[in-house]
Amino acid sequence: MxxxxxxxxxxxxxxxxxxxxxxxxxxxxxxxxxxxxxxxxxxxxxxxxxxxxxxxxxxxxxxxxxxxxxxxxxxxxxxxxxxxxxxxxxxxxxxxxxxxxxxxxxQIEPKPKLQRSRSVSKDSDTYFDRISAIEYTLAHDDGISLKDLDKADIILLGVSRSGKTPTSLYMAMQFGLRVVNYPFIAEDMKMLRLLPEFEFQRHKLFGLTIEPERLTQIRQNRLSGSEYASSEQCEQEIATIESLFRREAIPYINTTSLSVEEISTRVLEKTGLKRRLF
Missing domain, CATH: 3.40.50 (Rossmann fold)
Known part of the structure; x- marks a missing residue:
């Protein structure tokens, strides 16, 4: 039966x-x-x-x-x-x-059909939701824009080269989430405070940090010999940003030994955001 x-x-x-x-x-x-x-x-x-x-x-x-x-x-x-x-x-x-x-x-007979996963069809609303999420995330990559933050699912904060951009794009492409990512620059470090735009979105803030040695290695591959890539600069930035995260009670994780998939999953696990698979 x-x-x-x-x-x-x-x-x-x-x-x-x-x-x-x-x-x-x-x-x-x-x-x-x-x-x-x-x-x-x-x-x-x-x-x-x-x-x-x-x-x-x-x-x-x-x-x-x-x-x-x-x-x-x-x-x-x-x-x-x-x-x-x-x-x-x-x-x-x-x-x-x-x-x-x-x-x-x-006790239900399957009816196999080519590419009949539950969300592959371009006719479904979820397909366009994902495209919209990717477009939003690209428009808010690396601090390009701080407009429409109320539409963001999550806002990733961290120093330059801590994994924000690949994580943002992965979360948008795989889970349909609208992600803003913002790199703290020298001016932010001097003030050691959140931008006013983030004050009203505190519940969406999540930090990424990284070991100074690994950050130095990554930056040296990009701008070898620069102050930006020096071990002293990297150590100072990491110490400053982690201090800010603790002071402002912003949850954060260390990305040093994690893949993009693992970073994304741990962020979702800690924030409780619902995955939107396609």
């Missing part, structure tokens, strides 16, 4: 990494089914405490709806993987064959 009465289903994307692969694969697979997924993403599940909390949330979903949620996951540590698998859910390791298993568990 086919349980076609199920119109919605909780879906969890879980990973000890960024969870981007789980999300991407999950979107492609679920695009072949008629039910509406209620999606939640859990990146960097790297401890037993996080797994335990996640298991509780899955249990709550099961208790509330009376059906097992779907969990797309990727976890390396066997003990944590085994702990996760104790929850009342249907589990899909992203390395395994998925479509057929979803069909078996939901």
């Amino acid at each position: 086919k349980h076609t009465e199920i119109q919605t289903r909780d879906v969890f994307y879980v990973s000890d990494g960024t969870a981007i692969t789980c999300e991407t694969l999950g979107h492609v697979v679920l695009g072949q089914f008629s039910f509406v997924p209620n999606e939640k993403t859990f990146p960097f599940v790297e401890s037993e405490d996080k797994v335990a909390d996640l298991v509780k949330q899955i249990q709550q979903s099961h208790d509330k709806h009376g059906v097992k949620p779907l969990v797309f996951f990727s976890m390396v540590v066997p003990a944590m993987r085994d702990h996760l698998l104790q929850a009342p859910a249907f589990f899909y390791d992203v390395l395994e064959s998925i479509v057929q298993r979803v069909a078996e568990d939901t």
